[in-house]
Amino acid sequence: MSRPGLDARLAALDRASALGAGRVDPTVEERLAAIAERAHERRGLAGDHTVVGFFGATGSGKSSLFNAVVGEELARAHVRRPTTSEPLAAVWRPEGSEQLLDWLEVRDRRTPHAALAGDPELSAILLDLPDFDSVEASHRAVAERLAGKVDVLVWVVDPQKYADAVVHAEFIEPLRTHGAVTAVVLNQIDLLGADDVPAVVHSLGELLRADGLTGVRVLPASARTGQGVDEVRDVIARFARARIARTKRLEADLDALAADLPPTSTARLPKSLGATLVRDLGRSAGVDDVATAVGRSYAKRAGQVTGWPLTSWLLRLRPDPLRRLHLTSGGPGRDGRDPDLHRTSLPRQSAAQQALAGRAVRSYADAAAEGLDEGWFAAIREHADEALRTLPDELDRAVARTSLGARGSWWWALVGIVQWTALLAALVGVGWYLAAWFLPLAGLPAPTIATVEGWPVPGLLVVGGVLLGILLGLAAQAIGAAVGAARRGRARRRLSAAVARVVDERVVQPIAAERARYDAYADALRVATAGR
Incomplete structure (x- = not known):
């Protein structure tokens, strides 16, 4: 491969001098600028x-x-x-x-x-x-x-x-x-x-x-x-x-x-580091807590609609896990709050969560700066520190904006109709018996107790309605727990994706831009020094 000409080398030196400003050692920066200036003046x-x-x-x-x-x-x-x-x-x-x-x-x-x-x-x-x-x-x-x-x-x-x-x-x-x-x-x-x-x-x-x-x-x-x-x-x-x-x-x-000059670095970050960064920052942002709240909220609301009506009302006394966090089942805007202006009610990061976030971001920055001169290392660390100042609120807003996918399911209404129908049947049977017992006391004719295969119809209505409601409620509870677990997993994926977007914007891209600047500096320096 032929050596580049002097024009190309000097142009590359100008690029290296501009890109390295404030990053390389001051003596190196001064020397780059001096050689470039002297060359252009002499020519x-x-x-x-x-x-x-x-x-x-x-x-x-x-x-x-x-x-x-x-x-x-x-x-x-x-x-x-x-x-x-x-x-x-x-x-x-x-x-x-x-x-x-x-x-x-x-x-x-x-x-x-x-x-x-x-x-x-x-x-x-x-x-x-x-x-x-x-x-x-x-x-x-x-x-x-x-x-x-x-x-x-x-x-x-x-x-x-x-x-x-x-x-x-x-x-x-x-x-x-x-x-x-x-x-x-x-x-x-x-x-x-x-x-x-x-x-x-x-x-x-x-x-x-x-x-x-x-x-x-x-x-x-x-x-x-x-x-x-x-x-x-x-x-x-x-x-x-x-x-x-x-x-x-x-x-x-x-x-x-x-x-x-010292040799330039050409190392690249393993992709696994980015995944680790997103995972750790997701934990510090409460992704697991929110995802768990989604699953529990779904199971709670499913139980309210599909459970046995005589006991399911008790579930209404328990607060909805999502609403306690100022989150809704459907995503941003459902509760009238602007997620860009309001925080969720997730607790502020604990010392352990802050330490986890700080360690994750700085570890990523240190890996990105490995092998670079002190000035580049400091610039990347500065991006990391700036990200850590804004990440808690940015991640909280990302959580608030995420559609959690915890809306109700179509089968709730069907099970609810069957439950109320079963309860109504049981009430008809109870009423039938009450009428047969109390109407004669008032001098009125008692209704006839019909039978089916020797079984009294009112009794069948009572027993069948109660048993159907309880069994259906238990089955619906099992289904609600399973679907809630699936919703929890889906919410975790959506929240992790939202966290990944914030992390990419606030951490990965600024550091990648600094690395790209360094790579451009290194490439320009290699051309200026004829690939030595």
């Missing part, structure tokens, strides 16, 4: 000019080498300029370079008389910079600032300090990804014996490879004798002639970012 300035910086420690002969490469005494060394305190620019073909030099904050600008490497078409800026190991903090700050801005880095070292651990650890090694735009000059080889130069060059090359700079050639040179100066000048000319150093430098900055 908008003097595309024809290649900026080459000479970096070196005190005593490396950097300014003398600068003069030798330029071919004239632009940088005053020794007596008149004992240390390089301000950057100095040698500008070949200065037309159009003003804005670039202003961006580099280089005020001292000189135009050499001779063309670079004898080629009048080359546009280049060569900078002689302050010593990066200077005791003056301002000098070091200038060198560090311009090390982040020049297109080509030329490290000038001397035989005495070329192995200095500070030079390698603090300056060369952090720019190890910039090998394509780096050159290293071993200056002052005139201080070495001719037989010693190859050994020192080899030793310096080994140190550079240990720093991570592979494929960088060490150029031995002497500004005093002129030995190797032409080779240094030719390397700078090749960079200027190719006109790709600016692009290579920006790509190297992005590669350095890739090398320093």
Whole structure:
């Protein structure tokens, strides 16, 4: 798979910088923004000019080498300029370079008389910079600032300090990804014996490879004798002639970012975590209590309608479990209350229920944030805490809005009619007997007691009506309990679905959006760093 181009990488860096704002470590956020800003600024300035910086420690002969490469005494060394305190620019073909030099904050600008490497078409800026190991903090700050801005880095070292651990650890090694735009000059080889130069060059090359700079050639040179100066000048000319150093430098900055950033996470949440979250929040919201109330309410109302009329009225003395909770059998609006404005009468969450809800939401958030940086973890935890502040009332309203499906059944009316018919038959039989007993006392003729197969009809009416009512009531009670249990299960499913919708809106979606933002950040960062 080919690496994306610089345009695509910088666009991805912009996305990563925007998405990571307030989430990633402040130093990383600052670095993302700085690289993006520097890249866009550099690409908008003097595309024809290649900026080459000479970096070196005190005593490396950097300014003398600068003069030798330029071919004239632009940088005053020794007596008149004992240390390089301000950057100095040698500008070949200065037309159009003003804005670039202003961006580099280089005020001292000189135009050499001779063309670079004898080629009048080359546009280049060569900078002689302050010593990066200077005791003056301002000098070091200038060198560090311009090390982040020049297109080509030329490290000038001397035989005495070329192995200095500070030079390698603090300056060369952090720019190890910039090998394509780096050159290293071993200056002052005139201080070495001719037989010693190859050994020192080899030793310096080994140190550079240990720093991570592979494929960088060490150029031995002497500004005093002129030995190797032409080779240094030719390397700078090749960079200027190719006109790709600016692009290579920006790509190297992005590669350095890739090398320093921690790997991004790609873990996904198991679906079981969402089911566990809904289950636990349903428990904390009293779903089981409401579902149980639905089953009991159904059984109670079924008993009132289908039970033996002489005893079923006692059930009316017991409060309806649903109405005690300000819930109705049919759903929202049945009792004239707006569920969006009123709570149910479910008791406020107990400490145990609050702990269950808090543990469920935070566990889900922690699982969603696992492997993410602290800033992303904090953002997801903030969503979880915000959800916990609103969830109790939201879940209560969801319960109040849910159609619980506890309405009466068609068979109630049929059983009720049979019950009253049976009771009426029993009353007719009782009345028949009473008439037969009491009418003669009043001097009236007694009604005839009819019989069927020898059984008195009034007795059959009484016994049959009472037995039918009791048996039918018991059967209806069993059926009501079974149907109530089924209604309880259906109510639990509906309530769980309502809870799931609230949980999805208040917990899952905000956290998923944060995860999606992180995933987009990670994808953008992978493109910006060329998939490293």
